[in-house]
Amino acid sequence: MRIVKDILDQKAKITVVGLGYVGMPLAVAFARTTKVIGFDVDKKKIEMYCQGLDPTKQVGDKAIKETSVEFTSDNSKLKESKFIIVAVPTPIKIDKTPNLEAVINACRIIGQNTSKGAVIVFESTVYPGLTEDVCIPILEKESGLICGKDFKVGYSPERINPGDKENRLENIKKIVAGMDNETLDIIAKVYEIIIEVGVHRVSSIKVAEAAKVAENSQRDINIAFMNELSMVFDRML
Numbered sequence: 001m002r003i004v005k006d007i008l009d010q011k012a013k014i015t016v017v018g019l020g021y022v023g024m025p026l027a028v029a030f031a032r033t034t035k036v037i038g039f040d041v042d043k044k045k046i047e048m049y050c051q052g053l054d055p056t057k058q059v060g061d062k063a064i065k066e067t068s069v070e071f072t073s074d075n076s077k078l079k080e081s082k083f084i085i086v087a088v089p090t091p092i093k094i095d096k097t098p099n100l101e102a103v104i105n106a107c108r109i110i111g112q113n114t115s116k117g118a119v120i121v122f123e124s125t126v127y128p129g130l131t132e133d134v135c136i137p138i139l140e141k142e143s144g145l146i147c148g149k150d151f152k153v154g155y156s157p158e159r160i161n162p163g164d165k166e167n168r169l170e171n172i173k174k175i176v177a178g179m180d181n182e183t184l185d186i187i188a189k190v191y192e193i194i195i196e197v198g199v200h201r202v203s204s205i206k207v208a209e210a211a212k213v214a215e216n217s218q219r220d221i222n223i224a225f226m227n228e229l230s231m232v233f234d235r236m237l
Helices: 002-008 023-031 043-050 061-066 075-080 101-112 130-143 181-191 205-236
Strands: 013-017 035-039 070-072 081-086 119-122 152-155 174-178 199-201
Touching: 002 081, 002 181, 013 023, 013 075, 013 101, 023 035, 035 075, 043 070, 075 081, 075 101, 081 101, 101 130, 119 130, 119 181, 130 152, 130 205, 152 181, 152 205, 174 181, 174 205, 181 199
Parallel strands: 013 035, 013 081, 035 070, 081 119, 119 152, 174 199
Antiparallel strands: 152 174
């Protein structure tokens, strides 16, 4: 568990790739006790963060001004980190299929700037199987390294509800998964640094991906149901 000790001793850095409403709270939370690089390809967004402004409205300008996160759009800075969290968006296309452009681009950038011993954790919402079937091959191709031997991969779905000031990152139990038991243990221990209520370990990456799909579906169904009730009750008045 050398990587966890090095992170806690601030000898190793955590990099958060994608500084939106998911990535920014993660970066700020980890930066309270560890060294963090906050990476985003959007240079204008990075400029705002460097000026102490929070366009996501998730943590606030004050937290951005006070944080020790090293904000950058320089790809090469990823080489300094052994623990990388991918929190880029996965929006839906017009035909309702997932737009994986940001995830694929992130994998290319990370692959080109990663080194042996790195642990890469995906938080982006994806369908079961994508991490292993799409992300790993890109990482291997771009890095020339072998997953499982030279670097490890895991998945931990984001569970933040944008705008919710009560249920914050720190008090929402984190689902974590790794490609093997050693990776799972590393990922769990790293997230336990910031998650006050602890983590829930699941048996595989696909299980964690499926859990995210189920949670999103349940939320959408509840919202749709309440909207239907609202229309029905409105007509009854």
